[in-house]
Amino acid sequence: MSLSSQPRATVHTLGCRLNQAESQLLRDRLEREGYTVVPWGQPADLGIINTCTVTREADAKCRKTIRQFIQRNPHAFTAVIGCYSQMGAKAIAEIEGVDLIVGNQDKLSVIEHARLGKSERPVILRERISAADFAITFVGDLPSTLRANLKIQDGCDFYCSFCIIPTARGRARSRDWENTLAEARELAANGVREVVLTGVNIGTYHSQGHDLVALVDALDTIEGLDRVRISSIEPTTVELALLDRMADPAHALVPYLHLPLQSGSDPVLQRMRRKYSVAEYAAFVAEARRRVPDLCLGTDILVGSDGETAAHFQETCDFFWQQPFAYCHVFPYSEREGTLAVKRQRNDPACVVPVEERQQRVARLRRLSAAKRHDYDAGYLGETVEILVEQPRDGLWPGYTANYVRVLAQADASFGDLRNQLVRVRLERLSADFAEGTVVEVVGRPVAAAV
Ligand code: SF4
Structure with missing residues (x-):
């Protein structure tokens, strides 16, 4: 423990906005429990590393981060939580100095478990992930950041062939309606003017008869909450009513749509088990632009997945360039054990895109994205x-x-x-x-x- 009377704790987040939202909840709870929360990198008595397992690189980055923390804080209690804990507990347990590994089901109760103190061997808590909807105990009376993530959903039932998230985070489930609104009200009362709705598959939100449209309408009525932003939403789950809210300048829902495309080539989309064709995606984008002229459209693209030829990739580049995207986040395909894509690769090694080729494709698409972003911003000059x-x-x-x-x-x-x-x-x-x-x-x- 530190010389000061209050123990110091630090939380580090790898991966998505949902992890960021959960880490912020943990920081608030730590303060409430009497810890002084210090920025990552400062000496601490308790370190919580909230991990990601979306790619092999993500796994490696998690292990590096854990080792660095232990090296800098050899006497601290080291807890590792999140998706990599769920999927790779064995690899984490091999890192000397790790005290606690908690999967996704129990990650928010990590502070209670950390009280048990250091032990010879790491304790692994990895329960089966519940399929039930959930509520979150939040701390309402602490100053928050001014743009806050609001977790409304977790898990996914879509099982895209490349994605480990349904296994790592479990079935799709929604946060309790009242519990969600109660946190939003507390955030607004603490001065937060913008909330970013986070989850894995937000468009499937459904709690006590209320869907996502009802949720953004309810958030719109909260005093002081000027903006509601949807972090990302699957293309087939966007209600047209949601677009109409975005188009209404008096509504808090902002005209921002991050709509994961993953590929602009139909054969690749089919192999990925995505639920739309390129033409359907384009038709939806056209409708969204018609209804919301000021829309910012962003996307995710996965390159180098199994079976993606140079011609398929070219189709993706062309589609991205021709459509009214403001930017894309590009990810290289990474083998995740337990996915359909990996099984397919075992049966047909010829479909594997070499890693260097994946990286070259990533670099090319990122250049296109930077050019798009520049054009998007330039369109507002003089305004x-x-x-x-x-x-x-x-x-x-x-x-x-x-x-x-x-x-x-x-x-x-x-x-x-x-x-x-x-x-x-x-x-x-x-x-x-x-x-x-x-x-x-x-x-x-x-x-x-x-x-
Ligand atoms: S929609 Fe597909 S890519 Fe997104 S979390 Fe679900 S399975 Fe993964």
Whole structure:
């Protein structure tokens, strides 16, 4: 333990937004339990590493992170939780110094288990993941970050051929309706103005007769909550009513759709067991753009999956380039034991795309994505846009528009502290990472006060 009376704890997150949301819940609970939560990298008495197993690289990164923590904090209690704990507990247990390994079912109770103290051998808690809907005990009276993740769902029943998530996170299940809204109200009461809805397959949300459309409508009525963002949603699960909410400027749901494509080639989509064809995806995008003209459309693409030829990949590049995407997140295919794709590869090694080829394809698509992102941001130059301001950096004010233009603004000192304010910014130029401009008005504040 540290010399200070309060033990110090630190939480590190690998992987998705859902993990980030869960890690934030843990940080809040740790504070409530009397720990001082310190940033990752500072000495700590308790380290919790929330892991990811989406690729082999993710597994390796988890192991490296665990080792680094133990090396820097040899006397600390080291707990490893999350998807890699669920799937790779044996490999984690081989790392000297690990005290506790908790799978996904029990990950949020890691603090209680950590109280047991260090032991000779790591304790492994890996229960069968329940298929039941769930509620989360949250801590409502602590200051939160100004843009908060709100976990509403977990698990997936789609079983795409390359994906280990249904095994690692279990069946699709939803967070209890009242429990979800109660946390959203607490977040808003603590000053949070934007929530990002997180889950594995959010479009399947269903609790006590309420679907996702009902949920965003209920969130829309919460005082102080200006923006609701859906982190990512499967193409076949988006209700048209959701698009209409995005199109309504008075509704809190922002015009942002991250719609995983995975491939722009039908044979590959079929092998992946995705639930749509390229033409169906394109038709949906056209409808979404028709209903929501200001929409930011982003996507995920998986390259080098089994059986993806150079011609298939070219189709994906062409489709990505032709469609109105603002960006894509590109992932190289990675073999995950237990998936249909790996079984297929065993039977037919010729379908395996070499790792170097996967990397070259990733690099090419990332270049296309950067060009798209540049064009998307450039389309707003000369306009005045509204951003929600985040933490200042070097005297400038960063923030996102509702439709996800990344803005960095300068402001006259007379505007004062702009953190967590909605401000209007005139966009003047592009830098590598931002559309840059000048604050012209704080929304809801008389213009004269700013002069
Ligand atoms: S929809 Fe497919 S890719 Fe997404 S979590 Fe479910 S199985 Fe995995």
